[in-house]
Amino acid sequence: MSDTPLKVAVTGAAGQIGYSLLFRIASGAIAGDRPVELRLLEIEPALKALEGVVMELDDCAFPNLAGVEIGADPTKIFEGVNLALLVGARPRGPGMERGDLLEANGAIFTAQGKALNEVAADDVRIGVTGNPANTNALIAMSNAPDIPQERFSALTRLDHNRAISQLAAKTGAPVTEIKKMTIWGNHSATQYPDLFHAEVSGKNAAEAVGDQEWLESYFIPTVAKRGAAIIDARGASSAASAASATCDAARDWLYGTPEGDWVSMAVVSDGSYDVPEGLVSSFPVTTSNGDWTIVQGLDIDDFSRGRIDASVAELADEKQAVTDLGLI
Ligand code: NAD
Ligand code: LMR
Numbered sequence: 001m002s003d004t005p006l007k008v009a010v011t012g013a014a015g016q017i018g019y020s021l022l023f024r025i026a027s028g029a030i031a032g033d034r035p036v037e038l039r040l041l042e043i044e045p046a047l048k049a050l051e052g053v054v055m056e057l058d059d060c061a062f063p064n065l066a067g068v069e070i071g072a073d074p075t076k077i078f079e080g081v082n083l084a085l086l087v088g089a090r091p092r093g094p095g096m097e098r099g100d101l102l103e104a105n106g107a108i109f110t111a112q113g114k115a116l117n118e119v120a121a122d123d124v125r126i127g128v129t130g131n132p133a134n135t136n137a138l139i140a141m142s143n144a145p146d147i148p149q150e151r152f153s154a155l156t157r158l159d160h161n162r163a164i165s166q167l168a169a170k171t172g173a174p175v176t177e178i179k180k181m182t183i184w185g186n187h188s189a190t191q192y193p194d195l196f197h198a199e200v201s202g203k204n205a206a207e208a209v210g211d212q213e214w215l216e217s218y219f220i221p222t223v224a225k226r227g228a229a230i231i232d233a234r235g236a237s238s239a240a241s242a243a244s245a246t247c248d249a250a251r252d253w254l255y256g257t258p259e260g261d262w263v264s265m266a267v268v269s270d271g272s273y274d275v276p277e278g279l280v281s282s283f284p285v286t287t288s289n290g291d292w293t294i295v296q297g298l299d300i301d302d303f304s305r306g307r308i309d310a311s312v313a314e315l316a317d318e319k320q321a322v323t324d325l326g327l328i
Pocket of ligand 1: 041
């Protein structure tokens with residue numbers, strides 16, 4: 001493994017997710033033993049709080065933390081970064097859908113897309129966690145014309161992990177026995193967690209469950225509405241689990257998916273599975289050497305087709321909305 005530090009930018013670093021994410025990254029959750037250098041972006045009023053978080057990072061004496069820089073200017077913080085985790089954005093509150101944040105958050109991603117385009121390293125990968133994540137990734141991508149579009153992705157790994165956990169609880173299998181989970185579409189209530197291609201101990205998951213009523217009336221809504229359930233219970237949106245999923249997604253993107261499995265990532269569509277080209281939609285992907293490939297050839301039955309189409313239609317509406325706002 002390289003001794004050159006991986007330069008990782010995190011935006012919204014003084015926020016809730018940041019408070020968990022930075023410590024996970026610094027202790028090796030993405031790059032293992034490779035040293036990491038953290039570049040932390042915040043808005044000016046949050047820099048003092050961020051200084052406190054940096055004091056805590058110092059106090060952990062992480063052996064692989066090679067340096068920390070903080071600031072409010074994206075063109076300074078993103079200089080030479082290999083990985084940019086765009087977390088900083090307003091979270092939704094009770095009763096809101098993530099799409100309600102488009103207007104408030106979209107503009108953040110035009111400026112950050114432009115800054116990444118100008119100063120990031122040639123090999124940069126950009127993961128968007130801030131909501132609405134798919135369309136924010138589309139905005140950043142559209143504002144960074146010199147960065148290949150495949151370098152952008154939005155986080156649906158949290159939904160993927162939630163789906164694995166629900167299936168494990170239903171079947172009694174350990175999470176390690178669950179493979180080939182897929183989240184299709186948008187990181188929103190319309191997302192489609194797909195059990196027809198997933199496996200439990202090598203057996204088809206939908207058959208292993210054998211309960212269409214559970215799948216339709218419990219599994220899909222529980223996974224799709226988990227974010228709202230956490231907001232109701234905690235009074236704030238998911239943070240530690242979001243940080244954990246952000247690390248899982250970045251680690252697998254940079255270092256590869258295991259043989260015989262795949263992960264869910266929202267990436268720019270090439271028209272696969274009739275998802276219109278150019279939308280940032282979640283697919284089953286494998287990764288190798290920092291590149292992802294959409295898993296091809298899965299049979300999509302009418303039930304799945306309807307669910308995928310509904311989520312993709314919402315993505316198309318979001319794209320139209322940010323076009324109308326002049327963000328892309
Ligand atoms: P938070 O409000 O605790 O923190 C957000 C931070 O972003 C704040 O510190 C704020 O100052 C900062 N920020 C705002 N504008 C910024 C800018 N232009 N540049 C840099 N930093 C900026 O919110 P949180 O709980 O950490 O959540 C962050 C985002 O992640 C929200 O949009 C939330 O909805 C989203 N989220 C996504 C997922 C997912 O699975 N994709 C999961 C959980 C949360
Ligand atoms: C989640 O899925 O937990 C996040 O996207 C936060 C939210 O608004 O639901």
